[in-house]
Amino acid sequence: MIFSYLKNKTVHKEEWTGSFDESVDAAVVGLGTAGAIALISAGRQGLSTIGIEQNSFMGGVGTGGAIHMYYYGTLGGIQMEIDEKVQVFNKVYSPSGVQGFHPDVKKKVLEEEALKNNSQIYYRSSVIGIILDENKVVGVQVITPEGIKTIQTKFVIDASGDAQACVLAGGDFTIGREIDGMPQPYSAPRGMHNGKVSSANFDAGYVNPTDADEISASICNAQTLHLKDKFVEDSKLLYVSPHLGLREGRFIVGEDTLNFEQMLLEEKPAEWTMQTYAHHDNHSRDWAFESDLAQEWVTICSFWSRMTMAYVKPGIVIPKGIDGLLVAGRCVSIDHDTAQTFRMQRDMQKLGEITGVMAGLSIKANCMAKDLPYNELSKELQTNGCKPLPEKEKKWGDWITDVSAIKEGLASTYPGIAIWSIKRKGSSFIPNLVEWLDEDGDDLFLKHVAFALTIVGDDSGKDILIGMVEENDQGLATSKEIRTHFPQKRVHGALFGLGVLHVKESVETIKKFLVNHLNDFQDVSQSVMALLKIAEKHEDVRESILDCILGEIDTQSFKFILEMQVSNGDQKSTCQDMKTFLIKHVKSKQKEWLSAVCV
Template sequence: MERFFMEEGAVKCVPADGVCFSRRFDVIVCGLGTAGSVAAAAAGQKGLSVLGIEQCACPGGTTTIGGIRGYYFGTPGGLYTEFDRRVEEYQSSHTETVLESRKIVTEEILQESGAKLMYETVLCGIYLSGTKVCGARVLTGGIMEDFACSVLIDATGDGTACFMAGCEMEFGREADGLTQPYSMVSVMVDENNAVRTTNFDFGRVDQRDDKSLSEALIFSRSYEMPEDRAGTFVAHMPLIGVREGRRIIAEETVRLEDVFAETVTDMPMFYSYSDLDKHGWDTAFDGETLGDWTVGANLGAYNLTVPMPFRALIPKGYDGLLCACRAFGVDRNISSLSRMILDMKKAGEAAACVAALSIQHGCPLTEIPYGELKQMLTKSGCLNEAYCRGVRVDGRFDCDGNELVPRGVSWITEPEQLAAPLSSLTPGEAIWSARRMGEKARPVLYQLIASKDENTKKHAAFALSATGDKGAIELLREMAAARDPVMLRDCRKNNEQRGAMAIYYLGRFADTAAIGTLAEIITDENEPLRDAYSGRFSNGARYRISGFRYEYFQFVSEAAMALIRIGNAHEKERERILEIFKTAFLDETYEKRITTRPKMSSEGSMVSNIKNVAFSAAGRWGLFI
């Protein structure tokens, strides 16, 4: 046996054959937040002996001391509904807010389940016999204690136990290694003395690094956004909203390309349901798989249904260890969808069921009988086949602020049916349908790019490009050169302007003929004066943020990424592109043209990061400033 632990950010291990465990539990749950509190309660209710450790002084995590009161998409059903029912019942006869009520009720349910709870307790080590987790070391009340277990559930939010155990993990996006912006909730009292909360975004934080996390905590509590402060300020919530961190490589890792290819699991534990909610405007740097969907087809706010396999909870090559938090086995694109509160609660319940079956049958976690797991999760409502609903348009309001009527999406399968939607300002489904059809759609699309109708020919150019065909590249160049300002209207938010979409495809095709236009966009001091960036073409389809020129930012970031893709494909163009980057980004003039927000704000951090992405790409080419 060995004990694994972290020292100065690195994982180390020492022999531990002589360890004396204080007590043995069937299940140890590390973290009693959104997922962990449900996991501990569910495991206890199944008759397992449970130890729940939590570094804070109460359970609930994001849904209590994080200040998040409601749910954003996800699918209903499961053990959490009993938590919610009792919270509502408690509130009806007490004066506490929903956040305080959740703390009280969650602890009551945990105690009723028989779980032993240890607050203000920190995980300090993991015991492994080979690749089987068999215990944990914790620091509590200034004393180190060792506990044995059959299964350890990592519900820390950031996969701390999995990382400590040496599991293979991913972090951040490929372009710059960054994660999504974090947020912070503040409590306000409005003019009617009603308590409410505000939730707004800040820059990126690497919560693995003490300095980065400390800076984020200090800045978020000192920075004011007056437009979000209607009312009397009461307090900042103590837990900031970190949306993304480490992710395990699991026995079955869900990736966006597999969802698009419809090669998903046949052993789901629940269905995730949301849009790919990135909380960042810099989609240019999120990669081509996501870019084809959000930029190339303007479907960024469409909702996806993703069956989540139970094997996504199991780190690859390990036993006795489950990851029931946002660090479970998904790529960073899917993580922006599956991190929602309801999904995390379901992941906690599913992890408890997997653990129970493994203990009951005396088998590895990977070999539990799925039929029994499905029956358990279906009975509680955690898994409901009725919620396998594919792609949908959903939300409260459309891009004009009108009430939105949710609907399912059926992709077009016959090329002749593409013409009508491509002639509209909502061509996204037709563009993606053409992508799905591929070569079959191209003859019709070639006819449509010759149309005299401007919408038809331009949107057909996007559709043809989505199939991988360069036949409309002249039209793409024209739209980019004209900074085509027309904003499409497929989505309730995050719609794209045609000029930015054209730039995206020119980058995908690594079009050297576009370099001049792209260079002008990022270097010309008079570029921001163009009408395309005035905001008058936005048609109410975007969130407006004072001090941030979103349209101009989108063109600049897409142009920079297109130049990087051209440089990746054409070695002879790299020095020229580096000179363009030096002209554009060496000083901070370009930042001031886009935003007046400080660097650590969400907008400021995205703007300043453009030069980092650009010069990092040049560095990979072997070129330096």
């Protein structure tokens, strides 16, 4: 057997000849949002279980992290029973009322439900090593207040939030967005009392969640942001969250993957375990640094707040090439874009239930999780209410199929639905759009036609896009009937379009726009990224583009400050200095292009 452990931020492996202190069917690593439900779910499958938690409570962000309310996600399963029991005691613990659910009540209910199944719980404990028999996890080593224990297991459920057990087992993972590998900003929540138990939550910065030093520094930084000159009667401080509000970290490479393209193409696989339901809740306001697909969704269509859903395959919780290990929570096999939608507490709790059921059924069938008969899993999840029956499935939004209705939508002040309907039709719709360009439509209609051409990869509307930059078109996509948080300016959609279409003729216009708008974060970021995308395709303009960009941003006077989001509470927004990142990215492109020339 092999003992795998972390030393100096590196995984080390050595032969293991020791003995186990105890043996259980399943060990759950992390008893947060997903892990608490995973422990209860596995126990209800009749498994002997141990839960390992670094804090002194179960429930994670919903109980100790001051986010004690739900935000979208899907109903069903064990969580409904838990929530009902919590509501019974809410008024006992807080007669004046509570926003969402009372965090201390939920801690109590979760622990009681876990102990009903004779689960052992190790609080203030962390996994420090994994025992492997070839490619199968057969045990965990845990440091506890009583010392180090080595526990034999048939399954480990990694609900650490950051795939820590999976990494120790040698599993592959991805992290962050493509441009810089960074996840979403972290938040700094606190518990408040404003006549009832409530909370305040705001974004506090970026952090690499795999770096312990960065995490420690960010915790210290976040705590200081809660200090005020005075706390008034209707805004009393109850507590500060003991950990950061991390929205994203590692994503495992699983037997299956759910990516953003699959979600937006609305694919329904033959085998699925649950649905996810939310909008593209991206807290990174530096939209220009996100993927092209995410920018089409947010910047072109202004769909930040449009609801989406997806069907979740069983294999996203199974690390590829590793047996005896399941993963629950936000570190399942998805990508950065998908994580904006698939991270809500209700959905994470369902992932916990699914992994508990999978471990139980696999042990009973004496098979690996990837070989578990789907029909058995599906039936069990439907019986538990975790997987919805057909008549209760969430439905996708209605897209437009009629050509005249699409044209009418493009002429409206909220063209996103028409534009994305064209995206779904693909290049076959280009002739219609080109024909409409030659008609005597009004300017707004023609601008929206140019956007539609952009997302199907056609540059026939490039002159219109250039015109929007020249006039600094501040228009927003708005609708009285549809919720449109963070609508995007048309000039930013035009800049993105010119970049993604590599329109060389637009370079001088964009350079001029950049120079004249150095005080606006979105204007600078969209301009720079558009120019870099054009330079990627056209070598002959690279030098002039780099000279322009670096000449403006690599100076002492240039400021590049991102104002971060405040979700709720009486909190001033914090700011993140992104200048170093921007210069580093531009210079990395410069180095990449110079290397290519040398070769």
